[in-house]
Amino acid sequence: MSSAALFEEGEEFVDAEMFADALDSFQAAWDALPEPKADQEQAIQICAAISDCYFHLESWSACHDAMQNALRCGASVGNPFVRLRLGQSLYELGNEREAANWLVPVYLMEGRAPFEDDPKYLEFFRGKLAPPEGGWPEGW
Missing domain, CATH: 1.20.58 (Methane Monooxygenase Hydroxylase; Chain G, domain 1)
Known part of the structure; x- marks a missing residue:
């Protein structure tokens, strides 16, 4: 499955407030990005979505780290x-x-x-x- 399709799947889980499932999809979208990942157009969006899922799952350190990664990708x-x-x-x-x-x-x-x-x-x-x-x- 492509990174874009995995991201879209994650968005559907977010809409249903299924944040753990959304996180899995967003992580898979990240993994599907070609190297160097940080240079890919969708990298910031994926990192921000991962951070948002961690926020809703109350995993504060992971939320912070994911958003820091978004900044490293150019957010x-x-x-x-x-x-x-x-x-x-x-x-x-x-x-x-x-x-x-x-x-x-x-x-x-x-x-x-x-x-x-x-x-x-x-x-x-x-x-x-x-x-x-x-x-x-x-x-x-």
């Missing part, structure tokens, strides 16, 4: 999803200072939306920020 540090998963995994690993460094820019770029599924991350770093003069804008 942008300015990508809000990359920053979100790195920050969340660092928070869960107990590295709050570094977690805040990754999460605050997501909040500044995207607002509350990325944090609505689990507001603990928003509460964590908002408590560390001084509100702007006049308070937080509506929806922030």
Whole structure:
């Protein structure tokens, strides 16, 4: 099966919230990439999907490592999803200072939306920020 077909299969498992099965498909998609894997167009997408599965499976170290691999493959540090998963995994690993460094820019770029599924991350770093003069804008 091709890397693209395996990735699509993984996406179907994600849609069904079957994250362990999705992870297996994404890992197989990674394995199916030709060498050098990091140079392949789909490498970043696969690594991010692997990281996301590990996040949902609460495997924080593996989530962090997979997203670091996405960065090594060329993912942008300015990508809000990359920053979100790195920050969340660092928070869960107990590295709050570094977690805040990754999460605050997501909040500044995207607002509350990325944090609505689990507001603990928003509460964590908002408590560390001084509100702007006049308070937080509506929806922030």
